[in-house]
Amino acid sequence: xxxxxxxxxxxxxxxxxxxxxxxxxxxxxxxxxxxxxxxxxxxxxxxxxxxxxxxxxxxxxxxxxxxxxxxxxxxxxxxxxxxxx
Amino acid sequence: xxxxxxxxxxxxxxxxxxxxxxxxxxxxxxxxxxxxxxxxxxxxxxxxxxxxxxxxxxxxxxxxxxxxxxxxxxxxxxxxxxxxxxxxxxxxxxxxxxxxxxxxxxxxxxxxxxxxxxxxxxxxxxxxxxxxxxxxxxxxxxxxxxxxxxxxxxxxxxxxxxxxxxxxxxxxxxxxxxxxxxxxxxxxxxxxxxxxxxxxxxxxxxxxxxxxxxxxxxxxxxxxxxxxxxxxxxxxxxxxxxxxxxxxxxxxxxxxxxxxxxxxxxxxxxxxxxxxxxxxxxxxxxxxxxxxxxxxxxxxxxxxxxxxxxxxxxxxxxxxxxxxxxxxxxxxxxxxxxxxxxxxxxxxxxxxxxxxxxxxxxxxxxxxxxxxxxxxxxxxxxxxxxxxxxxxxxxxxxxxxxxxxxxxxxxxxxxxxxxxxxxxxxxxxxxxxxxxxxxxxxxxxxxxxxxxxxxxxxxxxxxxxxxxxxxxxxxxxxxxxxxxxxxxxxxxxxxxxxxxxxxxxxxxxxxxxxxxxxxxxxxxxxxxxxxxxxxxxxxxxxxxxxxxxxxxxxxxxxxxxxxxxxxxxxxxxxxxxxxxxxxxxxxxxxxxxxxxxxxxxxxxxxxxxxxxxxxxxxxxxxxxxxxxxxxxxxxxxxxxxx
Numbered sequence: 001x002x003x004x005x006x007x008x009x010x011x012x013x014x015x016x017x018x019x020x021x022x023x024x025x026x027x028x029x030x031x032x033x034x035x036x037x038x039x040x041x042x043x044x045x046x047x048x049x050x051x052x053x054x055x056x057x058x059x060x061x062x063x064x065x066x067x068x069x070x071x072x073x074x075x076x077x078x079x080x081x082x083x084x085x
Numbered sequence: 086x087x088x089x090x091x092x093x094x095x096x097x098x099x100x101x102x103x104x105x106x107x108x109x110x111x112x113x114x115x116x117x118x119x120x121x122x123x124x125x126x127x128x129x130x131x132x133x134x135x136x137x138x139x140x141x142x143x144x145x146x147x148x149x150x151x152x153x154x155x156x157x158x159x160x161x162x163x164x165x166x167x168x169x170x171x172x173x174x175x176x177x178x179x180x181x182x183x184x185x186x187x188x189x190x191x192x193x194x195x196x197x198x199x200x201x202x203x204x205x206x207x208x209x210x211x212x213x214x215x216x217x218x219x220x221x222x223x224x225x226x227x228x229x230x231x232x233x234x235x236x237x238x239x240x241x242x243x244x245x246x247x248x249x250x251x252x253x254x255x256x257x258x259x260x261x262x263x264x265x266x267x268x269x270x271x272x273x274x275x276x277x278x279x280x281x282x283x284x285x286x287x288x289x290x291x292x293x294x295x296x297x298x299x300x301x302x303x304x305x306x307x308x309x310x311x312x313x314x315x316x317x318x319x320x321x322x323x324x325x326x327x328x329x330x331x332x333x334x335x336x337x338x339x340x341x342x343x344x345x346x347x348x349x350x351x352x353x354x355x356x357x358x359x360x361x362x363x364x365x366x367x368x369x370x371x372x373x374x375x376x377x378x379x380x381x382x383x384x385x386x387x388x389x390x391x392x393x394x395x396x397x398x399x400x401x402x403x404x405x406x407x408x409x410x411x412x413x414x415x416x417x418x419x420x421x422x423x424x425x426x427x428x429x430x431x432x433x434x435x436x437x438x439x440x441x442x443x444x445x446x447x448x449x450x451x452x453x454x455x456x457x458x459x460x461x462x463x464x465x466x467x468x469x470x471x472x473x474x475x476x477x478x479x480x481x482x483x484x485x486x487x488x489x490x491x492x493x494x495x496x497x498x499x500x501x502x503x504x505x506x507x508x509x510x511x512x513x514x515x516x517x518x519x520x521x522x523x524x525x526x527x528x529x530x531x532x533x534x535x536x537x538x539x540x541x542x543x544x545x546x547x548x549x550x551x552x553x554x555x556x557x558x559x560x561x562x563x564x565x566x567x568x569x570x571x572x573x574x575x576x577x578x579x580x581x582x583x584x585x586x587x588x589x590x591x592x593x594x595x596x597x598x599x600x601x602x603x604x605x606x607x608x609x610x611x612x613x614x615x616x617x618x619x620x621x622x623x624x625x626x627x628x629x630x631x632x633x634x635x636x637x638x639x640x641x642x643x644x645x646x647x648x649x650x651x652x653x654x655x656x657x658x659x660x661x662x663x664x665x666x667x668x669x670x671x672x673x674x675x676x677x678x679x680x681x682x683x684x685x686x687x688x689x690x691x692x693x694x695x696x697x698x699x700x701x702x703x704x705x706x707x708x709x710x711x712x713x714x715x716x717x718x719x720x721x722x723x724x725x726x727x
Contacts, residue, residue, distance in 0.1 A: 016099065016129050019106070019136050040170055043334060047341040057332050078127045 001079055006053075006072050013048045017041065053079065058081030086503075087347040091495040091511035092182075093486070097126040102133045110717065115141025115154045119488075128171075128344040134181075136175035140541065142177075142186050143195035155678065156186035157359040157586075161351075162213035162262070163189065164197035166224035166653060167338040175348025182349075184470065194336070195224075199502055201700040208260075215355060216262045217311065218252065221338045222272040222292050231276075236296065246298045252253045253308050258385065263358055263517075263588040265351075266303055268296045269315040270327060270338065307568070307589045309354060309517060317382040317510040319510075320637065353512040355705075360576035360586065363493055364467055366409055366459060369476035370420035370427055370449070373501070374406075375399050380426050390436025398502040401696070403438035405505035413523030414514050415445045415465060419457045419474065422449040445530035454481055454519065455488035464650040465530060466581050466643030468578060473513045473657035475504065517575070518568040523614035532612045533644060550649060550721040553610040557722045559657040562596045562603045562620075569617050570605050574638065578679040581640040582672065582686060584703075600625045602634065606654055608722075609647055618642040621658050623670060636693045639686075649720035655690050655710075656717045657724060665710050671695070672708035690718060 001009070007025060014023045018036055021057075022070040037045075042065075049071065050056055055078040065071055095101060098121065101512035105117035118138035127136065141153055152158065161176070163169050173189045190211040192200040196217060200208050225248075226240045253264045256338040275281040275289045282290050296314050317326045326347070328340035339347045356362055371378045376388030376395045388396040388405075412414045416439070420427055429450035441447070448457045454476070462469045469491040476482050482494045495511050498503055516523075540549050561571050571589045578584065585594075595603045600717045606619035619641040625664055626635040636658075641650060662670055673689040684706075688694075692708035701707065 013129075017258060019133050021103070026702070039335070043171065044129070044132070044341060046246065047331075047332075051127065051129075051342070057330075059333050062334055064332070 029068040092125040111140040134386040165219035173411040179349040179352035222269040228284040235285040238285040353515040357515040364471040365415040367417045372477040402504040413526040417446040456680040510544040518572045520569040555722045652718040652720040653722040670710040
């Protein structure tokens with residue numbers, strides 16, 4: 001998957017989790033930028049992304065997810081590792 | 086097995102949810118949500134369906150909220166020792182699929198003791214009808230040295246169970262709510278492996294002992310179980326339900342991935358409490374109860390029974406269906422077949438586990454199955470929404486789902502070996518009680534076919550009724566009858582004058598109130614015992630005169646329609662009311678979508694119409710019966726008081 005494909009797929013994940021088709025993701029998009037992105041929604045996002053990309057985040061990695069850019073980088077590295085890159 | 090594997094897959098659920106979101110009207114969006122809740126869905130889609138329904142369900146929790154989307158409203162409070170907020174949408178959405186509109190209140194995390202023992206104004210104003218105590222093994226752990234004696238472990242378990250018993254009693258006394266206790270899923274892996282069970286104080290052994298003690302205490306206290314421990318064992322072990330990462334991240338015992346399953350487990354209990362569980366299993370024959378087509382392959386050609394793997398798999402499904410019949414689920418057959426050929430298998434095939442007498446309604450013909458299912462519901466006097474239809478043919482399943490959305494049609498895999506577990510996993514027949522009457526029920530329905538035959542032979546109705554030699558037993562409701570009486574109150578929809586639903590805590594209160602007449606009725610006849618068939622509650626009411634009793638509840642099983650049970654019942658109720666010093670009975674009829682058959686019940690019994698008292702529900706009609714002046718109605722039932 002290219003980075004832009006990951007952005008596109010992750011955008012769909014966000015749109016479904018927040019039920020908002022207007023969400024557009026940028027690398028610097030943070031929780032404060034999206035209404036409803038609280039700690040519970042954050043877990044939902046993590047789980048939805050894991051299911052969408054067929055990956056698992058490690059407990060320690062979850063603590064390093066601060067913005068969408070972090071998300072994409074982490075997903076990219078996981079997909080590389082399983083040979084889907 | 087997939088989560089919700091019994092639900093059909095939608096070709097594009099995401100797009101369907103998106104389209105439904107654009108519907109202009111909240112009620113239309115709710116209807117769409119109810120429909121979409123019936124498809125297999127992951128937790129994200131489930132969350133979206135929940136939001137789709139939200140506006141249409143708003144206000145459901147209040148007393149005046151009505152029945153949005155035709156669903157039965159129910160207020161559920163969850164008192165948990167772990168995070169449950171992420172599970173609430175899945176509970177509500179499975180509620181939609183199981184015809185209950187659930188309002189859910191979640192008490193602050195970990196505060197279940199405070200909520201019950203102290204003051205919790207939010208919980209009090211929510212006024213829960215159901216309280217789920219969702220506890221986990223890490224909460225208040227029994228942490229004994231590994232070399233503790235069995236006696237020490239037993240004492241610690243007893244102490245913990247007594248604490249919970251106190252909380253249950255408090256919940257019941259304070260909120261009049263039905264309590265549901267979640268059993269404990271082992272949180273941590275065993276430390277000994279298979280030897281674990283031989284060490285009384287080993288963690289998994291302690292939890293197993295605790296769960297066993299909890300179940301016994303729950304039975305004594307009238308508390309229901311959400312048996313998550315057993316469910317976890319069936320659903321791929323605790324690992325599939327729980328996820329250690331989610332526990333460390335958010336104190337979630339149940340992973341969001343498993344939320345649809347957990348939500349369904351909770352919702353089906355709520356549905357059972359609300360009387361919305363299914364009652365009847367309707368079975369196809371060819372390639373469902375046996376392998377092959379009996380019309381083509383003949384009695385000797387079908388695959389059934391010991392000797393080959395296929396035949397054993399079909400036999401196992403028959404045995405499961407027969408076991409459901411023995412617990413009180415009505416069994417019926419709906420098959421495209423020549424009726425004589427179909428009956429022959431039941432009469433002559435030596436390997437059949439199901440007998441013809443197990444089948445309350447047997448329909449084999451060449452008509453369409455939707456029409457036949459309507460006929461079965463009508464014959465058995467139950468609603469289409471009480472039916473579960475199992476058919477190996479995907480086309481037939483699809484047609485029935487389209488024609489009769491009320492009927493539950495599980496998606497079954499091609500291999501019949503999985504039929505028992507898929508029917509079990511679907512949780513259609515969740516119950517809140519099990520009594521001797523349940524055991525007798527299947528037989529009773531089958532006997533009704535014989536009664537119908539007797540009626541056809543009788544030359545006149547009176548002669549027929551006399552020939553039945555009916556005896557009715559009337560009994561004030563005591564502790565022994567409370568479970569079955571409560572069950573009947575919550576599941577009777579058609580012959581039910583007011584459709585008031587009560588928890589066992591409510592019925593217990595009525596049974597202890599000296600001013601209230603609460604009677605249960607049983608009926609026997611020459612064909613057998615019909616079991617408990619009617620309940621009446623007559624109580625004083627602030628809106629009536631002190632010497633009048635309001636018939637708060639009058640309901641009857643449709644199995645005994647047309648037998649003059651109503652007339653005999655009135656005679657008994659009138660006698661009890663007079664002994665309490667009452668001068669008149671006041672009957673109330675509250676119309677619902679299902680109880681049209683009793684609109685004229687009181688008129689037929691000689692009650693006279695009267696104006697509705699203050700505070701009555703709009704649309705309800707009221708009827709008066711003077712205890713002194715009126716001649717008791719005649720009937721052919723011998724009445725004995727127990």
